[in-house]
Every structure is written in structure tokens, then in C-alpha cells.
Amino acid sequence: MMDRLTIAERETALPPLGETGWGPVPDRDAIRKVWKFRSFSEAWGFMSRAALAAEKANHHPEWTNRFNIVDVTLTTHDCEGLSTLDIDLARRMDRLAGPAEVIRDHAEPISCLCQIRREGTKA
Ligand SMILES: C[C@H](O)[C@H](O)[C@H]1CNC2=NC(N)=NC(=O)C2=N1
Numbered sequence: 001m002m003d004r005l006t007i008a009e010r011e012t013a014l015p016p017l018g019e020t021g022w023g024p025v026p027d028r029d030a031i032r033k034v035w036k037f038r039s040f041s042e043a044w045g046f047m048s049r050a051a052l053a054a055e056k057a058n059h060h061p062e063w064t065n066r067f068n069i070v071d072v073t074l075t076t077h078d079c080e081g082l083s084t085l086d087i088d089l090a091r092r093m094d095r096l097a098g099p100a101e102v103i104r105d106h107a108e109p110i111s112c113l114c115q116i117r118r119e120g121t122k123a
Contacts, residue, residue, distance in 0.1 A: 004029065004081040013087045020094050021102035029081035030062075030073050031090060034103040034110060037068045042100070046070060049096045059085040061093075067112040069103075 005013065014022075014031070022031045037043040043065055050072075054060045062073040074090055076083040103110055 002076050002079045002083040002085060004076075004079045004083060005087070009084070010082070013084075017087070017090050017094075021104050022090055023104070023106055025073055025075075028073075028075060030075035031082065031086060032071070032073045032106060033090070033093070034069065034071045034106060035097050036101040036103055036110070036112075037070065038100075039113070040067050043068050043070050046097055046100065050093050053092045053096065054089060057085060057089060057092075059089050061089065066110075067114055069110055069112045071110070 017031065020033075022033045024030075025032045035043070035046065037046065047063070047065060047070060050061065059076070062075070064071045072093065074086040075081060076085055
């Protein structure tokens with residue numbers, strides 16, 4: 001059974017992740033990050049690599065994919081909150097995502113490439 005992160009562990013581990021674009025999730029003890037890749041293929045490649053890392057760690061993300069957007073939430077179900085497993089997986093995902101764009105403002109609606117192409121094609 002994993003323990004939830006202590007306050008001291010949070011003060012150490014969370015700010016650096018915040019720097020890379022991980023943010024809080026309202027009403028949940030969890031962290032969230034949204035990447036915008038250059039294509040579906042790049043998004044899916046990231047998810048494939050991250051899925052293998054998750055499986056190896058036996059610790060899995062809650063995530064959605066919309067075309068080139070990958071929206072990830074990490075929390076530990078066993079302790080219903082953040083544990084070191086979430087910190088480790090977040091760091092690993094950051095490495096796997098490489099130079100992909102990060103959407104830092106989670107309140108704003110996220111436009112995927114479809115929308116931009118549609119808007120861009122307006123006569
Ligand atoms: C049985 C299996 O080991 C557990 O269900 C693992 C699987 N992956 C998991 N992933 C996450 N995010 N939290 C968990 O508590 C968890 N538990």
C-alpha cells in the first residue's frame with residue numbers, strides 16, 4: 001500500500017514539476033499536464049512510450065487523447081492521492097514527451113489541430 005506524499009515531500013517534488021507544466025486538479029489530490037504534439041502520430045508515439053513505462057512501474061495515468069492533444073492526470077488510486085509513484089511517472093513522461101508544446105493554462109479550452117486547420121481554411 002502506497003503512502004500519500006507528506007507535506008515535506010510535496011514541497012520538494014511539486015515545484016520542479018510545476019516548472020515543466022504540471023498543475024493542480026481542482027478537488028483532487030492529483031497533478032495534470034497537457035501536451036500539444038505536432039501530429040496524431042507524435043501524440044500516439046508518446047502515449048505508446050508512456051504506456052510501456054506505466055506498465056513497467058505498474059502505475060497508470062488517467063489520460064485522454066484528442067488528435068494531437070494528450071491530457072494527463074496522475075494520482076494513486078490505492079491511497080486516493082499523490083504518491084511517489086506519481087512523481088516518478090510525471091518525471092518519466094516529461095522525458096518521453098521531449099520538446100512537445102505544453103498547454104499551461106488548463107482553464108482555457110484546448111484547440112487541437114483540426115480546429116486550427118478549420119479556422120485557417122476560412123475564406
Ligand atoms: C493491481 C494493480 O497493481 C494496482 O491496481 C495498480 C495498477 N495501476 C495503478 N495506477 C494508479 N495510478 N494508481 C494505482 O493505485 C494503481 N494500482
